[in-house]
Amino acid sequence: MRDLRESWGEIASRIARARALCVLSDFDGTLAPIADRPELAELPADVRAVLGRLAAVKTVLGIVSGRSLDDLARRVGIAGIWYVGNHGYEIRFPSGEDRRFYESDDVHFLDALRGEFAEAMAGIPGVIFEHKGPVLAVHYRLVEERRRDEVVRTFQSVIQPHFRRVMIGHGKLVAEARVRGSCNKGTAVRIIRSELPARTLIFYFGDDATDRDAFRAVAGVGIGVEVGPPAGYADYTLPDPPAVLEVLERIARDRR
Ligand SMILES: [Mg+2]
Numbered sequence: 171m172r173d174l175r176e177s178w179g180e181i182a183s184r185i186a187r188a189r190a191l192c193v194l195s196d197f198d199g200t201l202a203p204i205a206d207r208p209e210l211a212e213l214p215a216d217v218r219a220v221l222g223r224l225a226a227v228k229t230v231l232g233i234v235s236g237r238s239l240d241d242l243a244r245r246v247g248i249a250g251i252w253y254v255g256n257h258g259y260e261i262r263f264p265s266g267e268d269r270r271f272y273e274s275d276d277v278h279f280l281d282a283l284r285g286e287f288a289e290a291m292a293g294i295p296g297v298i299f300e301h302k303g304p305v306l307a308v309h310y311r312l313v314e315e316r317r318r319d320e321v322v323r324t325f326q327s328v329i330q331p332h333f334r335r336v337m338i339g340h341g342k343l344v345a346e347a348r349v350r351g352s353c354n355k356g357t358a359v360r361i362i363r364s365e366l367p368a369r370t371l372i373f374y375f376g377d378d379a380t381d382r383d384a385f386r387a388v389a390g391v392g393i394g395v396e397v398g399p400p401a402g403y404a405d406y407t408l409p410d411p412p413a414v415l416e417v418l419e420r421i422a423r424d425r426r
Contacts, residue, residue, distance in 0.1 A: 174395050174406040174417055181393065185424050188371035192230040192392075193421065194252070194359060194384070195414070196376035197242060200397045201233070203411055204342060206311055208237070208300060213246055217415055221248060223422040230264075230370070232362055234355050236341060236380060238302040239268065257339070257348065257380050258358035259304045263365075272304035276349040279335060280306040283328075283347055290324050297321060304349045311343040321345070341378055356383030363387065373421070374404075375414050 174181065185191065195201055198211055205211040225231055225248070232252030235242045239255030239262055246253070253262040261269045284301050287308060291297045296312035310321040325345045329338060332347075339346040359374065366372070372392030374384050385394035385404045394404030397414060408414055 171396070171400045171402060171405070171407045174393075174408055175413070175420075177406065178420065182420075182424050184371055184393070185421060189369040190228070190230065190367050190371070191224075191421070191425055192232070192362070192366055192370050192372045193224055193418070194232040194234055194362065194372060194374045194388075196355075196378060196381050196384075196397075197233055197235040197237060197246070199342065199377040199411070200375050200381075200414055201411060202245075207298065208307075208309060211245070214411075214415070217411075217418070218246075218248070220415065220418045220422055221246075221251075224418065224425075225251065227422060227425045229421070229425065230362075230366060234258075234358060234374075234376070234381075234384060236302075236305070236307075236339075236346070236378065238305075239270075241302070252362055254355065254358040254362075256302055256305045258353040258355050258383075259349070259351070261358055261361060270303075271351060271353045272349050276304050276335075280304070280347060280349070283332065283336070286328050287325070290328050291321065294321055294324075304351075305339075306347045307341075307344050308346070309344045318343070339380065341380065354383040355380050356387040359384045359387035363391075375408070375417075 201217050202211045202213050233246050234254040236257050239260035242255050243253045250264050259271050298309040300307040310318050336347045337350050372388050374388045375395045377397035382403045388394050395406045396404040397408050400407040
């Protein structure tokens with residue numbers, strides 16, 4: 171895998187040739203540095219500024235996240251772009267129309283599951299539960315290191331009897347129970363793709379295991395960029411969010 175910046179000559183000529191441009195990105199760990207508590211993560215001002223410049227050169231923008239749609243849209247705060255929340259279970263179109271691919275029953279079920287988790291993990295300090303609608307996240311970044319395995323084991327044993335209804339997802343020091351369904355970041359990216367003009371060049375930036383579905387959705391037609399230690403799921407790599415910012419600046423500059 172190559173650092174995207176080292177291949178810039180080739181990338182710049184693809185940008186110049188493209189009829190239209192679409193920039194899609196994960197939020198946490200890609201645009202914004204990962205915070206100790208999910209509610210503390212913020213979009214850096216210079217990233218917000220470059221997204222504004224990209225929108226001004228008629229680039230279609232989308233933020234694709236495991237956060238809930240409302241939380242994500244509030245945190246980014248740019249109108250008229252795509253937002254994908256809860257790993258594809260919620261999509262806000264640039265028009266402002268929302269689509270949610272789950273039932274209110276699912277939300278009640280996960281609420282009850284949260285009670286089960288809370289009881290089973292009551293003796294482990296630092297666990298944070300976040301109920302995001304069709305997804306229940308158990309964050310253990312603040313749990314002391316020697317007890318993190320215990321969180322994961324307890325999570326798995328509580329969820330075991332419910333496998334018909336939920337599936338497990340693992341992120342960076344977070345375990346998630348998601349309602350069983352076929353939505354993921356890849357299905358969301360395909361919906362966005364279907365709305366784009368032919369010969370649109372798509373960039374996708376992401377650092378999570380769940381971004382791999384999105385990389386597959388742009389393979390062959392777009393430019394997938396894995397952020398952080400490369401695991402081989404995209405064509406290109408970048409080390410961290412500041413490098414992503416640098417590349418967004420280059421795209422805005424070259425597209426003018
Ligand atoms: Mg991420």
